[in-house]
Amino acid sequence: MKFDFDRVIDRRGSGCFKYDALQMLYGRDDLISLWVADMDFAIAPAIREALQKRLDHAVFGYNLRLPVFYEVVGNWVHQRYGFQIEASWIVHSPGIMPAVNLAVLQFTQPGDGVLIQTPVYRPFHDAVKAHGRVLLTNPLLCRNSYYSIDFDDLEQKLRLAKLFILCNPHNPVGRLWSNDDLLRLGSLCRKYKVPVVSDEIHADIVYDGHRATSIAALEDFADNAIVCVSPAKSFNLAGLSSAVIIVKNPALRQPLAKMIESLHLYLGNSFGIEAIIAAYRDADDWLAELLIYLQDNRDYLVDFLKRELPLLKLATPESTYLAWIDFRALGMGEDALLGWLVEKARLALDPGTKFGVEGSGHMRLNFGCPRKLLTEALESLKEAVRKEF
Ligand SMILES: Cc1ncc(COP(=O)(O)O)c(C=O)c1O
Structure with a gap:
């Protein structure tokens, strides 16, 4: 490996939220922190330069x-997500969630239904409820911990919705x-x-040789889509507050x-702009190695879970x-489970119901x-489970 992902950085x-908010959120700060979605890796040398x-x-x-910004963003979304865009379709935003909230405000009225697929990223729920819109949910189906879309329910809910917030990947x-x-989803x-x-913020982090597709790359769905992309997850740049919103249809974009x-x-911000350019133009070798590391x-x-902790399930x-x-086999309610993870396993994880009621026990x-x-x-979790179950 050319890049060092093994290095532990204090x-x-x-x-940072991940470590410096532990005391405030979990009641102690000596935890192994595996909650909020940023990575503990240093950024790619090309971005740092x-x-x-x-x-x-x-x-x-x-x-x-400058034109180079539009060029590298255009190349990235085309090559990575199959979505061919024009520079004029890009709308700037300090982040994806500001744009999602603004889309809710712009395209719906108080009392209108906005649809999400639960369990899903908490701020999607908040973006609907905080503005007095009605939260409609299309709960995902779950079989053997593997999730899929309930299209019949989706169709019913779309009849009531004025806006749909998709998380792809989820x-x-x-x-x-x-x-x-x-x-199927785009047609409905x-x-x-x-x-x-x-919201395609996770689209660069795909495993087993797969590639993400933007919904806007298919049929004429770009005419009906507000596409949110960002290097924040894949290049670990969340703190630079930068995202790119792509809207083909002028009736939505303007x-x-x-x-x-x-x-x-x-x-x-000056750094966010430089970081996007460097990430999308000069750091794909770093991303390729990161994906190998993450997949490992x-x-x-x-x-580990299959072998050592078969009571816990995941796809x-x-x-x-x-x-x-899925921790349900341990038979604890969420508060008890969260407290037990903190006190006995010294772990800070995100509780499932943060993502919707469907997340209970996860x-x-x-x-x-x-x-x-x-x-x-994982060793700490194993010890804690072995002692008590
Ligand atoms: C699905 C999803 N959307 C958006 C965000 C946050 O994006 P931003 O920081 O650009 O608002 C996250 C962060 O975890 C996320 O998981």
Whole structure:
């Protein structure tokens, strides 16, 4: 390996949620922290060099994205997700969640239904409820811990919805929706004239040689989609607050862009812009090695649970560095389970109901960390389970 993903970097005191909020959120700070979705790896050297160069320039006025920005973003989404775009379709946002919230505000009215597929990333729920919209859910089907879409229910709910927020690939269940899934889903949204906000933030993290497809790459779905992409997960850049929103249809793009402009959210920060360019243009060798490392972590985790902790169940994630683990066989309620993990296994995981009621009895574990940490976490969990079950 050219890049060192084994190096353990002490993040405590850097002002990061993952470690510095442990005491506040979990009641103690001596935990192995595998909750919030960022990775414990240093960024790609190519991105670091680009940021260093920008820092050395030392003038940080208002930003204009130069043509190179549009070129590298266009190449990335075309090559990686099969979505061919034009520069003018890009709308700037400091993050994906600001854009998702603004889409809810722009395209729905208080009291309108907004549909999500649960269990799903908590801020999707909040983006609907915080603005007085009605949360509609299309719960995923689960068989042997493997999740799929309930299309009959989806169709019923789309009749009531004004907007659909899709998570592809899906956080937390790790599904990379197939082209077939996307075709069925996109056709139904078109039939019921429900625009799709497609959050594709995890689309670079795919395993076993698979490739993610943007919903907007299929049929004419781009006309009905607000596509959100970002290097934040795959290149570990969440703290640089940068995302790219791609909207082909002017009837959707113009009002969204106008709202973003009116709120002055489009300028971006100098480092975020440089980081996106460097990530998408100069760091694909780093990403390729990261994916090998993450896939090994994933396989290690799946094998470990099968071998050592057969009471706990999970389906092998096809995407994301997040494992969605079913703890129901331990027979504990969520609060008790969370407390037990903290006190007995010294682990900070994300509780399942954060992602919706369907998540009851589950925990989300982030394996985007050096193997040593993951090994320690799993050994600690094994000891705790063996002592008590
Ligand atoms: C599905 C999904 N969307 C969005 C985000 C956050 O994106 P941003 O920080 O750009 O708002 C996350 C972070 O975990 C996520 O998992």
